[in-house]
Amino acid sequence: SINGQRLWDSLMDLARIGATKKGGNCRLALSPLDGQGRDLVVGWMKQAGLTITVDQVGNIFGRRAGRNNALAPVMTGSHLDTQPTGGKFDGCFGVLAGLEVMRTLQDHGVTTEAPLELAVWTNEEGTRFVPVMMGSGVFAGKFSLDTALDACDADGKRVRDELQAIGYAGAAPVGGRPIGAYFEAHIEQGPILENEDKVIGVVTGSLGLRWYDVTVDGMEMHAGPTPMPLRRDALFAATHLMQAVINIANDHQPDGRGTVGVVQVHPGSRNVIPGRVSFTVDLRHQDAASLSEMDASLRQACAQVQGQHGVRVDLKDVQYFPPTPFDASLVGMVRAAAEQAKLPHRDIPTGAGHDAVYIASIAPTAMIFVPCKDGISHNEIEDAKPEHLEAGCNVLLAVMLARSC
Amino acid sequence: SINGQRLWDSLMDLARIGATKKGGNCRLALSPLDGQGRDLVVGWMKQAGLTITVDQVGNIFGRRAGRNNALAPVMTGSHLDTQPTGGKFDGCFGVLAGLEVMRTLQDHGVTTEAPLELAVWTNEEGTRFVPVMMGSGVFAGKFSLDTALDACDADGKRVRDELQAIGYAGAAPVGGRPIGAYFEAHIEQGPILENEDKVIGVVTGSLGLRWYDVTVDGMEMHAGPTPMPLRRDALFAATHLMQAVINIANDHQPDGRGTVGVVQVHPGSRNVIPGRVSFTVDLRHQDAASLSEMDASLRQACAQVQGQHGVRVDLKDVQYFPPTPFDASLVGMVRAAAEQAKLPHRDIPTGAGHDAVYIASIAPTAMIFVPCKDGISHNEIEDAKPEHLEAGCNVLLAVMLARSC
Numbered sequence: 127s128i129n130g131q132r133l134w135d136s137l138m139d140l141a142r143i144g145a146t147k148k149g150g151n152c153r154l155a156l157s158p159l160d161g162q163g164r165d166l167v168v169g170w171m172k173q174a175g176l177t178i179t180v181d182q183v184g185n186i187f188g189r190r191a192g193r194n195n196a197l198a199p200v201m202t203g204s205h206l207d208t209q210p211t212g213g214k215f216d217g218c219f220g221v222l223a224g225l226e227v228m229r230t231l232q233d234h235g236v237t238t239e240a241p242l243e244l245a246v247w248t249n250e251e252g253t254r255f256v257p258v259m260m261g262s263g264v265f266a267g268k269f270s271l272d273t274a275l276d277a278c279d280a281d282g283k284r285v286r287d288e289l290q291a292i293g294y295a296g297a298a299p300v301g302g303r304p305i306g307a308y309f310e311a312h313i314e315q316g317p318i319l320e321n322e323d324k325v326i327g328v329v330t331g332s333l334g335l336r337w338y339d340v341t342v343d344g345m346e347m348h349a350g351p352t353p354m355p356l357r358r359d360a361l362f363a364a365t366h367l368m369q370a371v372i373n374i375a376n377d378h379q380p381d382g383r384g385t386v387g388v389v390q391v392h393p394g395s396r397n398v399i400p401g402r403v404s405f406t407v408d409l410r411h412q413d414a415a416s417l418s419e420m421d422a423s424l425r426q427a428c429a430q431v432q433g434q435h436g437v438r439v440d441l442k443d444v445q446y447f448p449p450t451p452f453d454a455s456l457v458g459m460v461r462a463a464a465e466q467a468k469l470p471h472r473d474i475p476t477g478a479g480h481d482a483v484y485i486a487s488i489a490p491t492a493m494i495f496v497p498c499k500d501g502i503s504h505n506e507i508e509d510a511k512p513e514h515l516e517a518g519c520n521v522l523l524a525v526m527l528a529r530s531c
Numbered sequence: 532s533i534n535g536q537r538l539w540d541s542l543m544d545l546a547r548i549g550a551t552k553k554g555g556n557c558r559l560a561l562s563p564l565d566g567q568g569r570d571l572v573v574g575w576m577k578q579a580g581l582t583i584t585v586d587q588v589g590n591i592f593g594r595r596a597g598r599n600n601a602l603a604p605v606m607t608g609s610h611l612d613t614q615p616t617g618g619k620f621d622g623c624f625g626v627l628a629g630l631e632v633m634r635t636l637q638d639h640g641v642t643t644e645a646p647l648e649l650a651v652w653t654n655e656e657g658t659r660f661v662p663v664m665m666g667s668g669v670f671a672g673k674f675s676l677d678t679a680l681d682a683c684d685a686d687g688k689r690v691r692d693e694l695q696a697i698g699y700a701g702a703a704p705v706g707g708r709p710i711g712a713y714f715e716a717h718i719e720q721g722p723i724l725e726n727e728d729k730v731i732g733v734v735t736g737s738l739g740l741r742w743y744d745v746t747v748d749g750m751e752m753h754a755g756p757t758p759m760p761l762r763r764d765a766l767f768a769a770t771h772l773m774q775a776v777i778n779i780a781n782d783h784q785p786d787g788r789g790t791v792g793v794v795q796v797h798p799g800s801r802n803v804i805p806g807r808v809s810f811t812v813d814l815r816h817q818d819a820a821s822l823s824e825m826d827a828s829l830r831q832a833c834a835q836v837q838g839q840h841g842v843r844v845d846l847k848d849v850q851y852f853p854p855t856p857f858d859a860s861l862v863g864m865v866r867a868a869a870e871q872a873k874l875p876h877r878d879i880p881t882g883a884g885h886d887a888v889y890i891a892s893i894a895p896t897a898m899i900f901v902p903c904k905d906g907i908s909h910n911e912i913e914d915a916k917p918e919h920l921e922a923g924c925n926v927l928l929a930v931m932l933a934r935s936c
């Protein structure tokens with residue numbers, strides 16, 4: 127079994143890069159700090175005997191040869207980028223759990239039949255650049271390499287240039303690399319396992335997701351002399367849509383989710399009625415038909431607000447992935463490994479998107495969840511117990527061995 | 532009478548500094564562009580024979596001697612700073628109308644009994660720095676010089692340093708300068724004069740204003756796995772308060788106004804439930820009791836949202852001025868001058884704050900309004916007719932002469 131202390135220590139070492147005051151991490155995708163985090167982990171991967179390849183979107187692959195290298199490798203992985211106010215475990219646990227598996231096999235001189243690979247996917251979080259799950263998305267053919275490389279952050283900086291700047295604009299083509307099976311370990315990022323005292327979540331599949339950009343155009347006017355009835359206040363109109371997002375999710379319980387995360391108000395002056403408001407929408411559901419209904423309701427709300435408030439509402443689709451079931455056989459292996467180790471477990475969907483969701487469309491895929499404190503993630507206070515991380519990593523070791531031997 | 536073409540040409544010359552693509556102006560208070568605008572106008576003031584004094588908050592006074600210089604001067608003025616997406620007339624008309632009066636008297640070799648002064652007040656708009664109407668506010672003793680000098684913009688830059696940087700950190704003490712009477716010409720910034728085909732607004736006084744900063748603290752969590760009932764979404768809570776601001780104003784018609792102009796959502800990531808939302812509130816009313824009621828309703832809404840949404844709501848008072856009637860005798864002079872010139876006119880309150888509102892507390896004060904296109908101000912497309920500006924400037928000339936001779 128794996129070395130839980132070593133896994134924890136590596137997590138804490140990595141968390142020093144981009145550490146925030148409240149104990150979290152800020153290593154935005156392709157920022158200099160993301161580059162430093164990658165350098166640290168690539169060094170560890172080399173020490174663990176892995177052969178490194180970097181592809182054109184900055185995905186990193188560390189390969190451990192097997193006895194039969196014609197076999198498609200068993201891959202694990204996750205991401206190293208974080209939210210602006212992110213935690214120490216989201217993504218990093220999956221990468222370092224994979225590393226710990228590799229280190230453990232090295233310690234014991236084990237050679238598997240099929241080769242093993244550890245992947246670090248680029249820009250999973252989707253905070254600085256969309257599409258979200260960018261590296262795995264291009265790898266799985268969900269969108270083109272140019273779509274990814276031309277994506278800009280809020281300051282107009284491009285993925286293409288930022289990859290160069292941190293030294294991760296690799297030469298390998300993106301995708302086409304064989305994958306025999308893909309496992310990803312991750313913290314749950316929700317409260318279910320903790321509430322039920324489970325240690326392992328056997329992830330059966332993922333909620334579908336729809337992202338949008340909404341822009342509401344009204345009329346900038348003076349906050350003082352302009353009578354209320356003459357206003358076309360873009361913000362007042364927008365608040366009705368922001369509430370509609372929440373109400374639509376509430377109408378599709380227990381699985382619906384709705385979030386407005388980014389808001390920009392123009393021109394942004396105390397005494398100016400906002401002339402333009404832009405905001406993001408994130409809708410999710412486990413069931414494709416329900417997600418379609420939610421999408422239709424949002425469009426209807428936009429039309430209604432446009433009609434009632436004398437504003438122009440523009441709704442732009444930004445990203446979509448459907449509810450994605452994982453591979454029944456691999457999911458069964460995760461369940462069996464938890465069972466075998468006598469770890470309390472339950473089947474669970476993932477409400478977060480993961481690189482595994484895109485990889486699931488090109489290779490058999492499953493995920494292993496462990497609890498996180500109070501279900502809190504995408505927050506600096508995100509926390510997880512060493513013994514849970516160790517247990518999750520041991521399940522990862524077990525399924526990777528079972529699948530590659 | 533004054534030279535309307537010269538007035539228009541000066542307005543257009545000034546508007547070249549900080550011109551925006553849509554035909555407006557961006558000369559934020561104490562920015563380098565504000566400095567350039569001031570330099571241009573100070574040059575013109577000197578050519579018109581005025582003696583320049585700059586005080587410690589950057590207010591500029593241009594003095595034209597009278598026959599009896601022991602008399603308190605008749606002053607006019609306004610401001611040169613603009614909104615981020617401001618127009619060519621708000622403030623500039625008042626300053627350049629005053630300049631045109633001085634130029635006209637110079638042309639005709641007129642010497643008045645009392646001296647005349649033209650004032651350019653610092654940071655009237657309150658966009659980059661609060662308090663709004665900063666220069667006239669310190670001058671009238673509404674808040675201290677240090678309050679003004681220590682005010683910071685969103686980037687942490689201080690008034691004190693920015694005054695130095697543009698060369699307008701003057702030596703004269705702020706306030707104490709005698710004012711026999713103060714007249715300010717301005718565009719209406721609302722639709723009433725235009726709708727009623729009036730050329731002159733005889734301003735009887737100003738709406739009262741209350742400014743606030745509101746902060747809503749919830750809990751940052753992941754937009755995907757976090758079930759709707761477990762959320763403490765700071766933005767969802769905040770939208771109810773933003774709507775309350777509008778509803779409160781609507782409940783106090785026809786004179787109530789409510790605006791949310793600036794909004795900041797933290798951490799600002801598509802897939803993070805907002806943990807903190809800050810926004811500004813602007814409430815106005817012509818009647819002090821109604822403004823108090825609106826204030827009480829806002830506080831009640833804050834308490835309600837805090838109770839219902841599991842968030843913390845913090846309401847901070849930022850600025851207050853009460854409804855301010857202007858001097859009956861000076862208002863009468865404006866009405867008489869419009870009458871005399873056979874200009875269609877009506878009495879009107881000002882919904883915008885003006886430097887005149889603070890000066891009204893230390894000297895007899897009145898204002899002269901002219902219409903602006905579609906009542907639109909604080910917008911790049913703000914517009915006014917040359918013949919209306921000329922008429923307003925002629926009324927200004929008439930009342931300044933009447934009061935100083």
Ligand SMILES: NC(=O)NCCC(=O)O
Binds near residue numbers: 216252802
């Ligand atoms: N795991 C994770 O936080 N992914 C970010 C993508 C999402 O929004 O679900």
Ligand SMILES: NC(=O)NCCC(=O)O
Binds near residue numbers: 348883884
């Ligand atoms: N005149 C003018 O636009 N003043 C700005 C201050 C206010 O918000 O009323």
